[in-house]
Amino acid sequence: xxxxxxxxxxxxxxxxxxxxxxxxxxxxxxxxxxxxxxxxxxxxxxxxxxxxxxxxxxxxxxxxxxxxxxxxxxxxxxxxxxxxxxxxxxxxxxxxxxxxxxxxxxxxxxxxxxxxxxxxxxxxxxxxxxxxxxxxxxxxxxxxxxxxxxxxxxxxxxxxxxxxxxxxxxxxxxxxxxxxxxxxxxxxxxxxxxxxxxxxxxxxxxxxxxxxxxxxxxxxxxxxxxxxxxxxxxxxxxxxxxxxxxxxxxxxxxxxxxxxxxxxxxxxxxxxxxxxxxxxxxxxxxxxxxxxxxxxxxxxxxxxxxxxxxxxxxxxxxxxxxxxxxxxxxxxxxxxxxxxxxxxxxxxxxxxxxxxxxxxxxxxxxxxx
Ligand code: F6R
Numbered sequence: 081x082x083x084x085x086x087x088x089x090x091x092x093x094x095x096x097x098x099x100x101x102x103x104x105x106x107x108x109x110x111x112x113x114x115x116x117x118x119x120x121x122x123x124x125x126x127x128x129x130x131x132x133x134x135x136x137x138x139x140x141x142x143x144x145x146x147x148x149x150x151x152x153x154x155x156x157x158x159x160x161x162x163x164x165x166x167x168x169x170x171x172x173x174x175x176x177x178x179x180x181x182x183x184x185x186x187x188x189x190x191x192x193x194x195x196x197x198x199x200x201x202x203x204x205x206x207x208x209x210x211x212x213x214x215x216x217x218x219x220x221x222x223x224x225x226x227x228x229x230x231x232x233x234x235x236x237x238x239x240x241x242x243x244x245x246x247x248x249x250x251x252x253x254x255x256x257x258x259x260x261x262x263x264x265x266x267x268x269x270x271x272x273x274x275x276x277x278x279x280x281x282x283x284x285x286x287x288x289x290x291x292x293x294x295x296x297x298x299x300x301x302x303x304x305x306x307x308x309x310x311x312x313x314x315x316x317x318x319x320x321x322x323x324x325x326x327x328x329x330x331x332x333x334x335x336x337x338x339x340x341x342x343x344x345x346x347x348x349x350x351x352x353x354x355x356x357x358x359x360x361x362x363x364x365x366x367x368x369x370x371x372x373x374x375x376x377x378x379x380x381x382x383x384x385x386x387x388x389x390x391x392x393x394x395x396x397x398x399x400x401x402x403x404x405x406x407x408x409x410x411x412x413x414x415x416x417x418x419x420x421x422x423x424x425x426x427x428x429x430x431x432x433x434x435x436x437x438x439x440x441x442x443x444x445x446x447x448x449x
Pocket of ligand 1: 139140182185187188234322325444445446
């Protein structure tokens, strides 16, 4: 039930902190990741030389975010593929390939068929799923459940942050099994993960009303662009997808570095552009590059809405609007930066008088190919 909320989506965004906390619960002991479901699979993980993540839509963006940390912590190369593209090109897979599927429902037909294909071709399969006993986990060799709780609104929100959390736990587990990451480094990342729920709660507390009001002012907007770099890139894609599906507005996400290779031609005076700004403390080089992207589009009249870390003073004079997120470690910003984008899409759709729980033409679970 919706409780006191105006929509299931509003309720589920408010549950993003719990979705992360519950996915972590019982899986961390003294700074070590402990995933009972993966007991006995050390040999399987030791034999993996390649990981392919398959999923659709928002779940695929969670995979794209996860790729950076999985590669870093396990030193296994990772590709992310849309499930419906995967099996139509005779992919090179075998017993040393781990195919990680991500699905909230566990019933998405495209993803299920890709998992079956992978298995039939000798790959190992691991399912990241939010629904106990669903078909995809039943078809997989290993399962890491997300514990986001039932997601009712068609647009996925709390499941997305839970999926990234589960991928990070999986990556730390595999990284430790393979000796690719030290106990101390893993413990640092675990601490960062444990701090995420409180930080998301802070964003909801401090920024939600502001973002909703601001989305309301934009109800007549016809097109919105989203830019990001590195882990911010899939977040830009997610922001655009949510706006398309909920507010029926043309929206596109780009890698910031790609701007000058074409998309900058789209910028005309008044064009709203969300920019996910990486932390200046993590990579001053990447931060500088994104700030210079902001300068380029602003010089052409873009209206820039920056999502930036608290204390990032360089952003303020460059942007028309700044949405603040708390400080977080290198791989953890996406778990925070996505929250304002979820709120924004919901706010804009609501301002247009649309049903955010049941967008037109969409179903919660896509059980046809
Ligand atoms: C977007 C959205 C969809 C789903 C996709 C996969 O907000 O909800 O893009 O993420 O259809 O669904 P699952 O995760 O159930 O496989």
